């Protein structure tokens with residue numbers, strides 16, 4: 001009989017226990033480039049200072065509380081089920097500016113662009129590094145998730161040496177919508193060819209995410225879901241062709257899942273201009289309004 005994992009579901013369908021494995025952990029002292037090449041990702045714990053993460057989280061949650069989206073005490077990050085965000089920020093432009101202000105808060109930037117994570121990327125690239133100024137701060141409510149995708153079609157106008165850094169901004173229990181990577185997916189040439197050079201802004205009719213059913217793909221590739229519970233300080237780094245997504249947030253407390261993804265590259269490589277500078281244009285020139293998290297939590301239907 002198939003044993004289902006009640007923590008992990010995709011579109012409401014539970015994943016079988018036999019398809020779930022723990023992400024392999026790397027230490028900062030390991031050969032990170034080698035591990036990245038081998039696995040398509042590196043997962044490192046205790047990179048950031050806990051205190052910095054806590055300050056960043058508090059700043060973000062306070063802003064959400066002020067627009068009525070969190071219950072008291074707001075520090076617990078429990079969704080209130082309502083939102084006044086649109087009352088304060090009626091237009092898409094206003095909502096984008098609100099999200100930009102949160103995303104650019106000093107406390108968050110101290111984490112996502114701080115010396116601890118820079119050190120990790122300098123070790124990976126063996127040279128000075130740069131990062132996008134744009135950051136993908138995500139607030140995922142109960143029942144929501146990010147679709148299965150790889151990052152290449154979203155940000156491929158600079159260097160192919162770009163790496164994603166996914167940073168949990170809270171402890172994320174296994175049932176709270178953890179990120180997953182499909183094992184060995186960085187080596188799947190058919191998937192890579194499907195998306196190679198696809199640019200979602202130039203060709204918006206073709207989706208950036210994978211349309212094949214996630215369970216079918218996992219079966220076809222004899223793969224499995226790699227995930228973990230995440231703690232303050234952890235980071236998960238992966239390449240542009242590593243297939244990933246998130247499980248549904250199946251919280252029992254109403255807690256939102258808070259995380260931020262950022263992108264790093266060698267300093268010597270060209271940068272995708274959409275995501276750099278003081279007011280990054282991002283997708284469709286919308287700036288921070290291109291993110292689904294920029295809309296009120298009550299309207300947050302999908303996460304890419």
Ligand SMILES: O=C(O)CCC(=O)C(=O)O
Nearest residue numbers: 138146164166246259261
């Ligand atoms: O956090 C998520 O739900 C999605 C993150 C993601 O897709 C990414 O880091 O590229």
